[in-house]
Amino acid sequence: MPVYKKSMLILIVLVVAALGGTYYGLYATESEVVESLPVAQDLAADRKITVYVTGGVNKPGLVQLPEGARAAEAVNACGGLLPTADSEKVNLAQTLKDGQQLRVPERKLDGTGARSQAKDDKDLVNINTADEKALDSLPGVGPAMAKRIIEYRETEGAFQSIEDIKKIKGIGETKFAKLKDKICI
Structure with a gap:
């Protein structure tokens, strides 16, 4: 070749x-x-969040849940609601975030075991569950601010204390002083 x-x-x-x-x-x-x-x-899918559940649940404490879990899942992880829990005052469909505290309030009971109808309790507006109309009834809160409060709840989660309402644009110390005796969480 x-x-x-x-x-x-x-x-x-x-x-x-x-x-x-x-x-x-x-x-x-x-x-x-x-x-x-x-x-x-x-x-x-394997990412976990840690939530602190307190109040009217059987076993309060820290629970680990999958990212995107709802408040109902956290309550169930703590053994469910106590008979004294006031489930109407907590949004069980709320999406939880890592490090959040979920407080399940308990009903106030009188000596017979019935719910107390104290005047001050009845007149309070729950800033975590109130609709736009109820929020608008608060002093110094108009329709626009009521919408901002609801928007904050939907994006940031439930208020952890009544002082957290000061995170809403337009609510400072003066307006909070007028609101604090009329709101609850």
Whole structure:
């Protein structure tokens, strides 16, 4: 076989090997990317949040839940509601966030076990559960501010104390002083 044919044959073999190696390298990289996507999704599903549940539940304390869990799941993880729990004052459909405290209030009972109808308790507006009309009835709170309060609850979660209402734009110390005896959580 002449030298130039051997050189040509070697060149063709090298070109085919280089093309094959390039094709294999590209294919192997694509399959790694495709295979890594489900793993990333599984990690997101395994993320946990820690919530502190207090008040009218059987076993108050810290619970770990999957990210995106609802308040009802946290209450169930604590053994459910006590018979004295006031479930109407907690939004069990609320989405929880890591580090949040969920307080389940208890009904005030008189000596017979019936709910006390104290005048001051009846007149308070729960800033975590009140609708726009009830919030609008508060002194210094108009329709626009009532909407901001509801929007805050939906985006940030429930108020943890009545002082948290000062986080709403337009509610400062003066307005809070007028509200504090008329609101509860």
